[in-house]
Amino acid sequence: MKEHIQALLEQTVSTLKQQGKLPAELEPRIQVDRTKDKAHGDLATNLALLLAKPAGQNPRALAQLLVDNLPASELVAKTELAGPGFINFFLDSAWLARQVDTMVADERANVPAAEQPQTVVVDYSAPNVAKEMHVGHLRSTIIGDAVVRTLEFLGHKVIRANHIGDWGTQFGMLIAYLEKLEQENPDVLSSGLSDLEQFYRESKQQYDADPDFAERARNYVVKLQGGDAYCLNMWQKLVDVTLQHNQQVYDRLGVSLTPDNVMGESMYNPMLADIVADLQQQGLAVEDEGALVVYLDEYKNKDGDPMGVIVRKKDGGFLYTTTDIACAKYRYQQLGADRVLYFIDSRQHQHLMQAWTIVRKAGYVPDSMSLEHHAFGMMLGKDGRPFKTRSGGTIKLVDLLDEAEERAAALLEQKQTDLSAEEKAQVVNRVAMAAVKYADLSKSRTTDYIFDWDNMLSFEGNTAPYLQYAYTRVQSIFRKAGVSADALAGKVVIEAPAEEALAQKLVQFNDTVKSVADKGMPHLLCLYLYELSGAFMSFYEACPINKDGVSAEARASRLRLCAATAKVLQQGLSLLGIDTLERM
Ligand code: ARG
Numbered sequence: 340m341k342e343h344i345q346a347l348l349e350q351t352v353s354t355l356k357q358q359g360k361l362p363a364e365l366e367p368r369i370q371v372d373r374t375k376d377k378a379h380g381d382l383a384t385n386l387a388l389l390l391a392k393p394a395g396q397n398p399r400a401l402a403q404l405l406v407d408n409l410p411a412s413e414l415v416a417k418t419e420l421a422g423p424g425f426i427n428f429f430l431d432s433a434w435l436a437r438q439v440d441t442m443v444a445d446e447r448a449n450v451p452a453a454e455q456p457q458t459v460v461v462d463y464s465a466p467n468v469a470k471e472m473h474v475g476h477l478r479s480t481i482i483g484d485a486v487v488r489t490l491e492f493l494g495h496k497v498i499r500a501n502h503i504g505d506w507g508t509q510f511g512m513l514i515a516y517l518e519k520l521e522q523e524n525p526d527v528l529s530s531g532l533s534d535l536e537q538f539y540r541e542s543k544q545q546y547d548a549d550p551d552f553a554e555r556a557r558n559y560v561v562k563l564q565g566g567d568a569y570c571l572n573m574w575q576k577l578v579d580v581t582l583q584h585n586q587q588v589y590d591r592l593g594v595s596l597t598p599d600n601v602m603g604e605s606m607y608n609p610m611l612a613d614i615v616a617d618l619q620q621q622g623l624a625v626e627d628e629g630a631l632v633v634y635l636d637e638y639k640n641k642d643g644d645p646m647g648v649i650v651r652k653k654d655g656g657f658l659y660t661t662t663d664i665a666c667a668k669y670r671y672q673q674l675g676a677d678r679v680l681y682f683i684d685s686r687q688h689q690h691l692m693q694a695w696t697i698v699r700k701a702g703y704v705p706d707s708m709s710l711e712h713h714a715f716g717m718m719l720g721k722d723g724r725p726f727k728t729r730s731g732g733t734i735k736l737v738d739l740l741d742e743a744e745e746r747a748a749a750l751l752e753q754k755q756t757d758l759s760a761e762e763k764a765q766v767v768n769r770v771a772m773a774a775v776k777y778a779d780l781s782k783s784r785t786t787d788y789i790f791d792w793d794n795m796l797s798f799e800g801n802t803a804p805y806l807q808y809a810y811t812r813v814q815s816i817f818r819k820a821g822v823s824a825d826a827l828a829g830k831v832v833i834e835a836p837a838e839e840a841l842a843q844k845l846v847q848f849n850d851t852v853k854s855v856a857d858k859g860m861p862h863l864l865c866l867y868l869y870e871l872s873g874a875f876m877s878f879y880e881a882c883p884i885n886k887d888g889v890s891a892e893a894r895a896s897r898l899r900l901c902a903a904t905a906k907v908l909q910q911g912l913s914l915l916g917i918d919t920l921e922r923m
Contacts, residue, residue, distance in 0.1 A: 381430045387405055388423060463479050463483025464589075633647070679709070726790050770807060820885050841878040
């Protein structure tokens with residue numbers, strides 16, 4: 340919709356340029372927005388205000404000139420000038436009705452696949468080996484997965500990259516500790532290692548307390564880096580046990596990551612020496628007190644001097660940044676990415692910017708490939724402090740999901756239903772997982788997010804249970820009407836304002852999906868689905884369907900509006916990784 344109006348305005352500008360009524364060098368960025376108040380039409384543009392100054396014309400007169408030269412379009416019923424020079428567009432209701440009709444018949448709900456599919460690498464989740472996944476990884480996982488699903492739906496080739504933290508000096512200590520545990524109990528990995536966090540903590544304690552152990556650990560680091568078979572095997576066991584843990588969480592949450600998507604830090608390790616040598620040869624990296632450092636003018640330290648980014652330590656070890664340099668290079672050169680999206684905590688922003696500045700300077704990645712940090716804030720408890728257990732420990736995701744199920748069961752207990760025990764269990768599970776995911780997805784990811792059970796498990800407001808419930812409402816209308824949503828007669832005719840409002844919302848689905856893909860912001864889709872459900876509820880109140888006195892035409896038209904609503908709700912929720920229910 341927006342794009343269509345944009346195209347009309349583009350045509351108008353170029354016609355006016357040809358006629359000499361606008362300066363030929365003008366290349367305006369045409370913006371079309373939805374209006375807040377329907378009295379001002381459905382869409383509006385500030386184009387005339389934008390052009391007035393460079394064109395040397397009065398903004399209102401210019402707006403009139405634009406309107407007078409606008410090509411005819413079936414979308415637009417009328418235009419109006421407003422305020423100092425805004426142009427408002429009123430959409431045609433016959434056109435809207437036709438859109439809803441095609442939506443009912445179209446399995447993609449009128450969202451076309453991208454004309455130029457891209458190869459998009461999405462870096463998300465990325466937990467660390469021998470550590471429990473924490474709530475920060477939950478945010479990355481859930482938001483990243485929604486964007487992955489959206490990009491795939493639009494026809495892009497998506498490569499999921501789970502950049503797990505599976506390399507580094509801590510592995511000496513972890514291997515030595517695993518060895519110790521295995522001496523006591525050879526089956527420790529298959530039976531006992533349910534708490535990775537505890538394992539990590541204990542091995543650190545041992546390292547700090549026992550000099551012999553520490554010596555052995557340091558020795559193992561060197562051996563591991565040298566490719567020693569025993570150390571590699573021990574390391575692999577730690578990686579595998581962690582991946583098993585994580586996979587359970589992914590599966591339970593319905594996250595689309597699999598073990599095949601792991602591209603961890605260790606994968607880049609063999610590339611680092613050559614990259615560092617190349618940076619040195621290019622004169623980008625220089626020696627400084629035994630370390631190799633890249634000085635970046637773009638970043639200044641406290642004294643105002645260029646900031647130094649270490650790419651190789653004095654002892655020859657590489658760093659997290661060195662790995663991310665290799666990683667960006669790999670994603671361009673080996674994976675052929677057009678775009679790489681990183682869903683990482685905002686505290687790692689500077690780290691990424693430094694790595695990417697180096698990558699661009701070294702010519703590893705051209706400007707045509709976009710590197711995007713889709714940052715997010717922290718997950719906070721209700722008290723506004725970082726989300727932790729009462730004793731200050733990391734909250735285990737498994738415990739969090741268990742609690743979600745208990746609470747969802749209690750919530751649904753209050754509802755009168757005639758569901759069987761089996762159906763009920765499924766509803767509880769789906770509502771619980773949806774609530775946890777949706778609570779995170781529905782907030783703008785850049786801000787900190789307050790985790791609050793009561794808000795997320797409510798049937799009111801912008802919540803998963805509310806949307807899942809809206810979907811079941813539509814399904815119950817079809818059951819009552821005794822018809823199937825995929826075999827509907829008649830056509831959509833828009834008469835009541837509530838029908839018009841619902842149809843308007845429905846046709847915004849396409850624009851919304853596209854902006855989620857462009858901006859990596861699933862909360863836009865959440866808000867849209869919430870508004871759609873609201874429009875549907877108002878429509879259902881104002882426009883009866885299964886009542887006496889409703890004409891056959893009106894009934895058919897309204898059922899089609901219901902079918903389109905159900906389709907968009909289901910498709911939209913599935914892009915967010917949320918399951919719908921037929922009944923609840
Ligand atoms: N493992 C890191 C962490 O837990 C996140 C990795 C993100 N991806 C990347 N390419 N640096 O903080």
